[in-house]
Amino acid sequence: MATVIAVFLGFLRTVLYLLDIAMLLRAILSWLPIDDGNPLLIVACTITEPFIYPIRALLHRFELFRNLPIDLAFTFTAMLIFIASAII
Numbered sequence: 430m431a432t433v434i435a436v437f438l439g440f441l442r443t444v445l446y447l448l449d450i451a452m453l454l455r456a457i458l459s460w461l462p463i464d465d466g467n468p469l470l471i472v473a474c475t476i477t478e479p480f481i482y483p484i485r486a487l488l489h490r491f492e493l494f495r496n497l498p499i500d501l502a503f504t505f506t507a508m509l510i511f512i513a514s515a516i517i
């Protein structure tokens with residue numbers, strides 16, 4: 430049983446690490462003057478958007494977060510990934 434848990438935690442660490450890399454890639458690509466059809470940007474958005482969208486939808490319910498010039502959903506998602514990685 431301990432082996433199964435160790436394998437699962439190793440798999441989860443790997444997934445969180447890859448998600449962290451995709452988030453970093455998405456952040457870096459958002460600073461560059463590239464078009465929306467860039468294959469790296471498409472892959473980064475495809476991987477990260479399922480994790481960012483629920484937080485974006487939650488924040489959109491609050492008037493305070495609707496008109497901010499930065500994407501706090503991305504920031505909160507990155508923090509949650511960091512916290513989850515630290516716990517595991």
